[in-house]
Amino acid sequence: MNVTVNGSPVDLAEDATVADLVAQRSSGHDRVAVACNGDVVPRSTWAATRLSPGDAVEVLAPTAGG
Amino acid sequence: MTTTPLTDELAPALAAEEAGDPFTIAGETFTSRLVLGTGGLPSMDSLERVVRASGTQLVTVALRRVEAVAGNSMMQVLDRVGVRLLPNTAGCRTAREAVRTAELAREAFGTDWVKLEVIGDEQTLLPDAVELLDAAEQLVLKGFKVFAYTTDDPVLGRRLEDAGCAAVMPLGSPIGSGLGIRNPHSISLLREMVTVPVVLDAGIGTASDAALAMELGCDAVLLASAVTRARDPERMALAMRQAVEGGRLARGAGRIPRRFHAQESTATAGRPEL
Numbered sequence: 001m002n003v004t005v006n007g008s009p010v011d012l013a014e015d016a017t018v019a020d021l022v023a024q025r026s027s028g029h030d031r032v033a034v035a036c037n038g039d040v041v042p043r044s045t046w047a048a049t050r051l052s053p054g055d056a057v058e059v060l061a062p063t064a065g066g
Numbered sequence: 067m068t069t070t071p072l073t074d075e076l077a078p079a080l081a082a083e084e085a086g087d088p089f090t091i092a093g094e095t096f097t098s099r100l101v102l103g104t105g106g107l108p109s110m111d112s113l114e115r116v117v118r119a120s121g122t123q124l125v126t127v128a129l130r131r132v133e134a135v136a137g138n139s140m141m142q143v144l145d146r147v148g149v150r151l152l153p154n155t156a157g158c159r160t161a162r163e164a165v166r167t168a169e170l171a172r173e174a175f176g177t178d179w180v181k182l183e184v185i186g187d188e189q190t191l192l193p194d195a196v197e198l199l200d201a202a203e204q205l206v207l208k209g210f211k212v213f214a215y216t217t218d219d220p221v222l223g224r225r226l227e228d229a230g231c232a233a234v235m236p237l238g239s240p241i242g243s244g245l246g247i248r249n250p251h252s253i254s255l256l257r258e259m260v261t262v263p264v265v266l267d268a269g270i271g272t273a274s275d276a277a278l279a280m281e282l283g284c285d286a287v288l289l290a291s292a293v294t295r296a297r298d299p300e301r302m303a304l305a306m307r308q309a310v311e312g313g314r315l316a317r318g319a320g321r322i323p324r325r326f327h328a329q330e331s332t333a334t335a336g337r338p339e340l
Contacts (some may be wrong), residue, residue: 006131034176061135065128066103066290
């Protein structure tokens with residue numbers, strides 16, 4: 001299944017969940033936040049949230065800022 | 067501060083100053099009136115030294131795509147120092163984008179505090195008043211404590227307060243410009259026209275700018291570049307801490323009126339004729 005993650009196309013397993021994607025993308029980071037098609041996906045629902053083909057996902061981490 | 071009182075009479079006053087001049091914002095009380103932005107430092111080691119030197123208890127942070135972030139060392143530093151976090155919506159251009167960013171920040175940082183920044187112009191990074199007010203209204207309804215980065219327009223400040231913002235944060239001049247407070251009178255008017263805390267945010271270049279903000283009646287100062295991009299950020303952090311404290315004390319002490327001509331400070335009575 002093709003989805004877009006942080007602006008780039010990614011091929012994921014058909015049954016991939018948000019939790020799978022986060023595990024794949026955010027090693028070394030905690031306090032990650034995820035949006036799918038613009039909507040926040042709460043951490044408590046990551047494991048139960050299946051991705052769909054064409055989804056646009058943002059995986060974000062804390063950084064410095066003014 | 068000194069632990070030896072100068073005189074018995076002065077001791078209670080000094081003790082009161084040492085106990086601080088607490089500052090309450092969104093229901094939380096702080097003894098430091100300096101809010102520090104974390105952006106622009108070369109290393110996490112320098113971040114820790116700067117945060118400690120500044121004495122700040124509240125720092126701004128941001129969210130970016132995970133690939134663009136070098137690891138979680140910043141959070142480790144901030145957790146270790148024990149400061150409260152104020153996530154920002156830096157880079158947002160519309161209310162919709164800012165609201166979504168705030169929701170993501172609440173999820174990531176576990177706080178409903180947000181520095182709401184909605185930018186209307188690429189070159190000046192000036193706030194977009196229309197989008198800002200729209201975003202503020204939406205976020206307040208969603209339960210956020212909104213710290214609104216705004217222009218120095220007192221009427222807009224009042225509208226943001228009416229919308230339920232926890233703090234109004236006018237710029238002194240554009241972000242990162244170091245041009246100081248270009249319209250001090252607007253800041254004074256804004257301070258008088260709203261009851262929520264006013265935090266001077268953006269434009270501070272050096273310590274005297276931070277002191278002026280406090281002398282004008284601001285409740286706190288938020289700055290980043292003036293410290294993080296200084297040649298010696300740690301030393302500048304200490305300078306800002308002392309400037310904010312000095313400006314606050316001067317505001318409370320009451321400045322003398324400005325005079326066109328001089329007024330002698332040595333008595334004329336008893337002057338000898340020589």
